[in-house]
Structure formats: structure tokens, C-alpha cells
Amino acid sequence: MSKQFSYNNFIYEKESSSEKGGVKIINAIPYPEKLHKFYPINSFSVDALVNGYFYASHTFELNDYLDSSPFLWHALKPLDFEFYKEFLGKDVPRDELIKFYEADASNVNLCKGYISKYWEIISNIFGIISLTANENSLLMWPHYTQEKGFQITFNASELEVSINDKIGQGQCFGVFPMNYTEFLNPIDISEFDSMHIPFFYATNVKSDKWKYEDEWRFLIGKPMMGVPNSKMGLNTEMDFITSPKNRYTFYDNRLVDHITLGINFFTAQDFNLEWLNEKHFKVSPKNSITNWNYKSYKKLLFYIHENLKDKIYHSGTKYELDKKNNHFLIRTKERLEIKKVGWDTYIFTRTEDIIKIF
Template sequence: METNTLPLTLDLENATFTQKEINDFEIDIKIKIDVPQKLYKYYSLSDYSLKGLKNNTLYFSHANLLNDVMDGNFMLWDMEDFITQYKKDRKINSDNDQELTIIGINQISKPILECRGILSLCGTYKNELIWAHYTNETGYCIELDTKDLKESLNDSHKSENCHFFPVSYNTLKQIDFFKYSHSKTRENKKNVSAILPLLYCFAQKDNCWKYENEWRFLLRDRKFNSISFPLEIINDEDKSQEDDRKIGGNIEINKDVISKVILAPLFFNNSRFNKEESNSDCFIYNVKNNNEGKNAKDFLDILKKSFGNKIYQVDKIIINKHVCREIKYKIEITDIGENFIKLIKKIEKNI
């Protein structure tokens, strides 16, 4: 198969990706917009999120588990020119290009995806829709120092296995797979390097997602396991084994990367607590004997032990007659008993 000449460049609105070397994974990324000093990950309160916070890990999702069905969807690859050349090289006379396309995509994509995970972050803690969609206004978000997070991931992974970039937003359309791919020979076999088409599927999203203001880490790690495509129906035994394997997506980071833990406005709510008393800025909450109360108590216990001076709460405030979302309180957890939480909430000085 004829090969495209390196370097190859994929130019998107917010970033340019350039493959200069034969190595599949060595990509130069030129970011065209300002990189935020802080990035944010939003969570609901769950066993999974508590384990991550306790163990200093971030969960990198498999491509097939993202909430946009077009994320990592290889129907964004126009395979026509590739299949034409493929048939020519192998002297294939079949007219069934659709079948060849499916075979080609499966052969190329499966080994690429089974070792990759994605961490999606937001450039602000003030994103109204993400608070509503991901936390139901009762969860929390963590503030991550961008530079420290990159260094923490690069300390445990080679730079060519960790790609950091902003998502670009536009009307989705196919790209010519053949134009952005590169073939090479290994042990007398020709393999296709598809890192640029792969990056296109994760770095370009439809305009409807623009509100997310998303930044991503695409990580290659042997701990990540292959997960079946959502439309592929598998039996209960295989599904159970897949669920057990998802733990491979948890990547440990330096705890100091987390600079704030920001509680949602409705974190302290009647599903979790009864308020026993309050005196000025001191609050005592009785913990309800249910799963909501247990999770909240366990979460606050983790915060007290590991993030004592980094706990904040966001709320709606009025600035110049406009409703804004800002960090309103600094929180100090002073005591946690078997059935109660005692804390101090002080209004931030800059409010």
C-alpha cells in the first residue's frame, strides 16, 4: 500500500495534531487557546467517586462508555479511498466495500482502543449545566492544578502515551481516513498507523456539546481493558467480567494535584441530614440512617482526613444585580461522630 509522507497534520479549531515520526504515538500537539491553570472534574456522590478520592485516583473512561454516542465512533472515518487502495494492493475483486470497511475498522480500532482511557475535564467550576447534569446540584467537583496533573501523569507514563488537548466543536463530518493514516512494514507485514484519525474521533465533537468547555487526557496504559461496544449484546457472565475489569481505568495521581474540593449548593440536604443546631457559622448535622447519609458521612470523613484546608462550597450569589455561581464558603470540618457532623462555614472574603 502506498504510504502518505510524514509529517501528517490534523488541524482542528482548538488544536493541531502532527505526526512526525513512524512511531504511532509520538504526536506533537499545538494548542491554539489558553490552557486553564485549573481544571475541574464533577461528580455525584457514589461508592465509585468516594473510592477514587480516598485512593487518590482518577477514573479514565473507556471510549465505549462515554455519554456521547459519537465519541470515539469510527463512522467519522470515510474509508472509501483506503478500501480502494486496500483492494488494489491485495488484488481483491470483491464489490462488497461495506463488509471490507467493517473488517478494516475492526482490525484497526480494536487494538487501539483496548489500551486507552479518557479523562474528561472542564475549564471552570461555574458550568451551570454540568453541575445540573453530573451532580444534580448535590455532588461536588474537584479542582486540579493543570501543570501538576500533567507532570503526575507523565511521571508514570511515557509522554507519547499521554495526550492532552482541548476538544474542538463544530458540525460533525467524516474525514478521509486514508489522507490522515500512515502505513509501515513490520516483520514483512504492513500495519496501518491511525493515531490522527483516532484523535479526530476524540478531539472533535458536535456543536451541541460546546457548553462543556472540555479538556481531555487520552492515556495509553496496559491496565485498561477491552470493553464491548454498547450496541453489542453480551451474556451476563461476560458483562460481569467486563465490570470487574473496569477497575483498570483508575490511575493514581499525586494527592497535591487536587487544590480544592468544591461542594454543590445542595450538598447538605434533607435526604442525608437533619440539622440539629446552628450558631453563627457553626453547624451540626445529624446523619440519616440511609445510604445517602452513609455516603455523605464517609465522604466528609475522607475530606477531613485528607483535604482539611481545601474544602469549599459553591452557591448562587448576586453581583451587580446578576445571578452568578461563585465559591461562597470555606468549610472546616471540626468533628465527625457516629451519627453527626460538626463544621464551620465561613463566607469567603472576596464575596
């Protein structure tokens, strides 16, 4: 049985000495200096920042149906009975297990029942945290923030250490770059003596249509994280409900390097907005029936003022010249200063400290 699998210049190698039963994902992609997380503006994202955690998503909650899918597993020959015994032997009587094995491990079914059951159970004990090394993607700002949300930036190695320090009785694997590929080829689980490599492969491979995201991923293992079956189309199974907090994965939020607000974060629809002069503008969130995020804006601005006042940027745009002296637009971010002047009123100052991001 193989203890290593190569695909698309990635090598998946089981760590036999690891107490956690992990898999090394070997690749030539340089470890990033910074990692970023894009958020829309809502109560969930603001709470995650304020309390220093990421939500480790179930696969049904990912925005790509084929990402981390059980369809990325198949068996070209029947598995040994020991697979079934090790996985289900404690919960299923032996005679029932033998009957299930004989039907499922036939040349007709090729272990489809085993794959389905394995995925159903394991998805209750792992979750996915996605970050990006792409600081200013033209697509990610609108896709994940609608240009109104925010982005938080970390030193990658400090964040990885912090998550591992705070994981407690859980397990943290990663952070790994995604293996972007033209074709999503299923892995033959019958070639391996355990499901370690197939699991890490299935949660790491992704269509190259998503390559612009430059995603780096943590895999989080915890008991009883829940299975939101109702989020999957045409699935009539009941949700396996646990506390959503079981999927929270904490980090030291003092490690936030800086926060960048979307270009449409401050709008007259959601804020009382007044330009005092070319450099200074005053804002306070509007408490109106049309501003569903009033409390989130209020909470976020207070947190920024108290904890990130020297680490705040605002997205913008700027013209540059190409080699033929033609103008083209680029994205930028400008550092802001913040001063509290009322209960929920702030004055922001543009510093003209601008970072160009091509």
C-alpha cells in the same frame, strides 16, 4: 501520505521522533491554570478521590454516542494491503487475510471491515479522562452532580506531570482541549500512512453543542482495559471482561487544590442537620434505608477532615446588580471550616470568604 491534518483551526501532526507514537495537537487555546472534575455522590466517585485515581472511560461509556466514534473514520479509496498485514498479520493466516482484504478493500466496502475491527481492538487498550477548565458552569453542576455531588480542582500542569509520573508501563497523551465544531466531519484514513492522526482526531473532535463544558482530555493507553459491549444499544456481542481497575489512572491526591460541595450536598434527607447559629451547623450522615450513600458520605467527610480541612468550599448563590441596577443571580462558593466532634459528626463553620463566579 500526509503527516499532518488541519481541521477547524486545530492541527494534528504525527510526532515521528516520539517513542510512544504520539500526535501533537496544535491550537491557539491557552493552557488552563486550573482543571476541575465534577462527581456525583456515590461509592465510586468517593473511592476515586480517596485513592487518587481517575477512571479512563471506554467510548461506549461516554455520554455522547458520537464522541470518539468509529463513524468519524472513513476511506475514500481502498487502503494498501500493508495496513491489513501490519494490523492483523500476526493473528490471521495469510490466505484468510488476503481474502478478507480483497473483499473489504473493494470500491464497494471501502475498508469498513478494517475500520470496525481496528476500533474493536484499539478500544480495549485506550481510555478517556475528561476534565474541564470551566469552574462553575450552570449546566455541569446539575448534569454531573445533580447539585448534590462535589467538584475537585487541580493545578493543571501539576496534575499532568503527576499522571505521567504514575502511568508506569502505560501511556498518557494530553492534556488536550476538545475541538468543538458545528459539523462532525469524518476523516479520510486513506490519506495517512498510519492510524495515529485519524485516532487522535476522532478522540478530539466534538459537537459544539458541548462547548460549554470547556473539556480538556487525557488519552490513556494500557493493555487489556476491557470492552463493555453490553453498554451499547442493540449490540448483542459479549463484554470483553477484565478488571475495572485496569482503567484506573492514578495521580498524587495531595495535589487537590480544593474541593467544592454542591449546594444540595447537605440535606435533611441524608444528614442529621442542625443549625447551631447563623455561622455554624452540625451534621452527621443518616444511617437509614433511604440513604443509599450513607457509607459514601461518611467516608468522604472523614477524608475531607483528615486531608482537605483547609481546602473545602460550599456552593451558593448571591444577588448582583447589572448596569441598570436590576438584580440577577450568580453562583458563588464559600470557604468552610470543619471540626470533628463525634464518631461521624462534624461542625462546619461558614467563613464569609466568598468567591463570586460569573
